[in-house]
Amino acid sequence: MTTSHPFTCYIIGEGTLPVQCADILQQQGHTIYGIISPDPDVRRWAETRQIPHISKSKEIMPFLRQHSFDYLFSIVNPLVLPEEALQLPQRMAINYHDAPLPRYAGVHATSWALLNQESEHGITWHEMVAEVDAGDILRQVSVPITPTDTALTLNAKCYDAAMTAFADLVVELGNGRLQPHAQDLRHRSYFGFCQRPLQGGFISWQNDADAITALVRALTFGPYPNRLGLPKLWLGREALLVGTAESLLTSSYQPPGTILAINDDSLHVATLSQPVALHYLTTLTGQPVLLPDLLRRAGLRVGSRLPELEPETAVMLTGIDSDLCQHESFWRARLATSQPVGLPFLRYKPTAAPPSRYAIHPSALPAVDPALLLAALAVYLFRLGQHDTFDLGFRVSPFALGKLADLWAQIVPLRVALQADWTLAQVKAAMQTELDRLQRRHSYGQDIILRYPDLRNLTRLRVSQPFPVAVALVERLDAYRAAGVDCALALAPGQGARWHYHPDALDDDSVRRLDAQLCTLLADMRANPAHTVADWSLLPAAEQQQVLGTWQETAVAYSPTPLVHELVAAHAATQPNAPAIVTYAGTGKVRQWSYADINRRANHLAHRLQALGVGPDTRVAVLLPRSAELVVAQLAVLKAGGAYLPIDPAYPRARIRFMISDGLDSERPVVVATPAFAARLALDGLITVSLDLLTAVPEAAPDSNPDPTATPDSLAYIIYTSGTTGQP
Structure with a gap:
């Protein structure tokens, strides 16, 4: 148109x-x-x-x-x-x-x-x-x-x-x-852009069923981004997200908020009008819950009244929700690109439950500016890791709302982006800029990962501890309690530092080694501020000696005897029936050769070769297809004291003839081959030992191990190059 x-x-x-x-x-x-x-x-x-x-x-x-x-x-x-x-x-x-x-x-x-x-x-x-x-x-x-x-x-x-x-x-x-x-x-x-539903989207039982279901429907955006929030239910100790809500076509004379029925996946509650059914209840991060068990732990049952938020608490929730809204785009981008850092010796399992107990280890770090300690930790993790940019957990102060403070993340991603050629001044400046950036934005709602498609499918964010290694800047070391991490370094002005760690994630020795390495790094950074990230030392003197000295002393005593064929003979004597070679025929038939089999057959052939004059450094061509017989023939040459020259029968005839004439002794050119292959060679003076000796050995042939003639210095085998760039 x-x-x-x-x-x-x-x-x-x-x-x-x-x-x-x-x-x-x-x-x-x-x-x-x-x-x-x-x-x-x-x-x-x-x-x-x-x-x-x-x-x-x-x-x-x-x-x-x-x-x-x-x-x-x-x-x-x-x-x-x-x-x-x-x-x-x-x-x-x-x-x-x-x-x-x-x-x-x-x-x-x-x-x-x-x-x-x-x-x-x-x-x-x-x-x-x-x-x-x-x-x-x-x-x-x-x-x-x-x-x-x-x-x-x-x-x-x-x-x-x-x-x-x-x-x-x-x-x-x-x-x-x-x-x-x-x-x-x-x-x-x-x-306005940051205007949010009252009291953080929590259901108020002072409303009728129409208002409650309207709240849930208004915050249902399906697969699309949701900047407004998700509907929530307060149990007194824990908040849940509400998937859907419907008005029930029944009446109730119970007070608003009274639990009327508890099902595996729904909750019926009285309101100012008819009851409502709340469905698909989950945790703040979207994990399904066993509703009957959860309510039992919360002390709630049919007939109990769900708690109502205190008026002043509701006002605080509304204000915090609105204040943090302006920073949500920052946190969304930060989480979408996050790369949680770990430690090489951290036994971290993404599916593990949050730690319930922590061990504490006093750090030997000096009581210097916490920003300097943070810079040292950043450099340490940078040096141990494989990424120029990564995220360290950063503990933020929770809001003074009791258990409701769990609505917001208390461990947020602190972005570490260093360069190997930076000096101490540059590292400190970068970390201070990042600290200022985080402190202005404080935190984000735990439900953020469910409200944005680009975060929803990131499994690294759907675990109980998305940032297992964290740092906490606190006023008093003895007042800090770790939560939501596997390992945290608490820093306080004038008080130094302490490690808090979950014993199932770190052992005591690892923490001591970690602290000693960090102390060494910090000392070098302070002593040599003009040096760079790549140059500062991490290892204490004792550990440096261990790595560069003790562990490098790799020389061990080695006996040049017994020889390879002697090892096979010894194994055949002690474990004669142990399988040595297993072959698979094209028909699917499997054949197994024991150590006794291959040793006996190799002995028969070795005696024959010695009778032909094969001894130390005598080169013998082995012209056989890839098979158990090939292994036995090579072993027989070694037992006779000679050196084998493997030749693939698939090679062109001219190349085979070249390798034999060039590689074997002209006075005693011995070849182990099948009769058919031997007939193709047509070389004057060639001594051919038929493969038949391996499969049909006369009863009178010796099967004892030949007398040793080779030494560790004797030639064992020779091999030719492929010849792709010239003569082999």
């Missing part, structure tokens, strides 16, 4: 809706000069259409200034564009909003509509002005809300409505029949 007035534009946004809208624009004959998106899928689509694109917001202005253009479309764009960007289009900047403006301006509009139990929602295409979501309305479509809608399903309805409305809008823009109308801002409601 084409229009009589094609226009030019840029698009900014993420997800699939910008792509769908771009298709509509191109189908109607309009030109897209470029796409701005952090979404790699959107950028890949732009590549297929040969549309220029960028990903970084800081590059927006230069990118937009490349062309004079008519419209800027902002479609599922979480960024607030600078006012100067809104002035660049010749005609208008247009934004898509998933709500019926002026109501529900801001973000997470569909979830807030569900929380407020609206019966109708909508979408709006509007002009962009300096005030967010306040420009004139260009197209608006209503969307009904059903009692079972979730954020996921309502977003899908809005998606469909947005595409339909955009197609109509593009027609109006092209034919000049656009009819904007101003918003009545007296009815405006606004929800």
Whole structure:
């Protein structure tokens, strides 16, 4: 479809809706000069259409200034564009909003509509002005809300409505029949980026069933990113996540919060109205729970009332949730790229339960600036590891909320990114920058890994101790209690350090060795601050002597006797029936040769070879296929005192003749071969010993071990090169 007035534009946004809208624009004959998106899928689509694109917001202005253009479309764009960007289009900047403006301006509009139990929602295409979501309305479509809608399903309805409305809008823009109308801002409601549900998303039993199920549905985003939070249930000692909730078609006269029924996968609870059923309850990290056992441990049973959060606690939860929201994108990226560090002697099992007890070992580290001790630990782990960048667990102070403090991670990833040529000043500066970065952002909700697809499938984050080795900066060493790690180094100003470790993960000797190595490293760093990460010493003097001295003294006494064939004979004497060779025929038949077999047959052949004059340093060709007989023939040559020359019968005839004439004694050229192979050689003076001697030995042939004639200095075998680059 084409229009009589094609226009030019840029698009900014993420997800699939910008792509769908771009298709509509191109189908109607309009030109897209470029796409701005952090979404790699959107950028890949732009590549297929040969549309220029960028990903970084800081590059927006230069990118937009490349062309004079008519419209800027902002479609599922979480960024607030600078006012100067809104002035660049010749005609208008247009934004898509998933709500019926002026109501529900801001973000997470569909979830807030569900929380407020609206019966109708909508979408709006509007002009962009300096005030967010306040420009004139260009197209608006209503969307009904059903009692079972979730954020996921309502977003899908809005998606469909947005595409339909955009197609109509593009027609109006092209034919000049656009009819904007101003918003009545007296009815405006606004929800900010970090506005979250009250009391951290915990269910309050002071609400009716409709409000409780609305909370759960509003926070159900399916497989898509969820920046808002997950619904939670408080048991008094532990918080659980709630998968789904439904109102029951029964009545109850029990007080709100009373447990009416406990099933393996659901909980029925009384509310201000009819009861609700809560399904698919899990831990904060998504682990399924045995609900009856869990409630029993919490002292709860049918008839018990679930606890309600104290008012001041609820206010604190709301505030903390909102404050930490602004840093969630940082933690999401940090967790997605995390590389937890370990120790070579740490017996860490990712599936193990969290340690319940810790041993404590006082460190010999001096009472210097904890930042310097942290720098030394970072260098130590850097030197032991295989990565330039890794993550050390960093203990953050828990919020003063009792067991509710477990809602947030108390061990967060501290990123160590060093270079081997850095000096002490550079290491300290890098670690201080990282400390400042973490202390500004504090922590993140434990449920973050369930709310983002890029984190959800990272198994390294779904274990009880994602960062097994950690450091803790504390005010008093004796007040610190390790938790959630296998090994932690506690550092306190003016007090030095202590190791806390789980005995099943580290033994005492390993901790002592670890501490001694770290002390040695720190001493060298302080004594030689201009040296580099790669140069500082890790090993104490005693351990250095052990590694570089004692362990390098590898010379051992070695007896040159007995010889190889003598070892075989000795084994045949002590364990004659032990299997020595097993062969597999092409028919699947298996044949086994004992040590007695191969020794007896080798003896028969060796006596024959000695009778032919074979003795020390006499070279004997062995022209046999790969088989048990080949092994016996080579052993027989050694027993006779000679040296064997293995020749593959598959070699070309000329090469075989060359190896025999070049490699054997001209006066006594002896070859062990099958009669057929021997007949092919046709060399004058060649002494051929038939393989038949190995399979049909006369009864009178000696089977005793030949008298020894070879010495350790005698020639054992010779071998030719492949001949691929010249004569073998």
